[in-house]
Amino acid sequence: MKNWENNVRRVSPYVPGEQPKDKNIIKLNTNENPYPPSKGVIKILKEYNADSLRLYPDPSSEELVNALADRYGVDPSQIFVGVGSDDVISMAFMTFFNSDKPIIFPDITYSFYDVWADVYNIPFERKPLDNNFRINEKDYLCENGGIIFPNPNAPTGVYESLDKIEKIISYNSDVIVMIDEAYIDFGGESCIPLLKKYDNLLIVQTFSKSRSLAGARIGFAIGNKKLISYLNDVKFSVNSYTINSITQQIGIEAVKDESYFKETTNRIIETRERTKANLKKLGFIFPDSKSNFIFASHKEKPAKAIYEELKKRRIYVRYWDKPRINNFIRITIGTDKEMEKLIYALESILIG
Ligand code: PMP
Secondary structure, eight states: OOGGGGGSOOOOOOOOOOOOSOTTSEEOSSOOOSSOOOHHHHHHHHHOOGGGGGSOOOTTOHHHHHHHHHHHTSOGGGEEEESHHHHHHHHHHHHHOOOSSOEEEESSSOTTHHHHHHHTTOOEEEEOOOTTSOOOGGGGSSOOSEEEEESSOTTTOOOOOHHHHHHHHHHTTTSOEEEEOTTGGGTOOOSGGGGGTOTTEEEEEESSSTTSOTTTOOEEEEOOHHHHHHHHHHHHHHOSOOSOHHHHHHHHHHHHOHHHHHHHHHHHHHHHHHHHHHHHHTTEEOOOOOSSEEEEEESSSOHHHHHHHHHHTTEEOEEOOOTTTTTOEEEEOOOHHHHHHHHHHHHHHHTO
């Protein structure tokens, strides 16, 4: 090993799902939305004046922040935007998790949390979900340096009630509790109303799933004014120009088109419910999902074999060879047609 390597910040990076080049693959592996972005977004891209790219973008993304504030009924000073919710959560880890006490999150959850904790040298503890993949709220009623979990959780899809979450937030008034609502628009109830009661709550959402904009990279946080101003201080100390000017405009259009948002999220919910019934008929079991994916295990056939067989048939789902979840596949909800093809492929794999 070279001497300079002693001073390198070494981390095991997050491993994103595969992004195959082949367009003929049925891609149900990274929870993207199967429907295109709203018409307003497409119009912006068609009519964009490239000359404006000479200029730096608005560093505070003011118009996008205002559009989000309008949509969610909060003051613009309560909104922080970033390059996908990954960027927002990473900034929030840097800003709020600075205690010597460990931050806590579930043992089965978004696998980026421990990576950020490592890269920022934040101690952390994982609290085991119960056998039904539910959070045991008592695990979170203890001394800690901060809390984060998604609701609905990933990759399980399990949604926890606001009552349970409120108990955790109210007990932990001395630390920041972050609720990652990446999948909240697929049937769950957001924690946003709790912001009126708790100043230690930070809610993070994304345009990647329910607004069909994973490729544009927009995420945002909602919290009280003071929290957001601390976040902005850190952001402006790392990179002032995070969201590029085209993306800021796209984001505004996506937020404004409420009817398209409702139409597409409802369509995904309906397809998900139909898929649940079809998977059950084939002998799959799964925790109930309120997200745009289903985390399923088969009563007989090992998940890894199903994952590989599907891949051979050009259908990609996600599989993790990790304790407790290595007999599950996570299936993103696609279009009805894609899900029909999935069920057909599963029938041939399981029944022959
Ligand atoms: N949180 C959770 C729970 C996720 O599953 C994802 C998607 N990988 C993200 C955050 C990040 O999404 P994005 O950066 O695209 O907003």
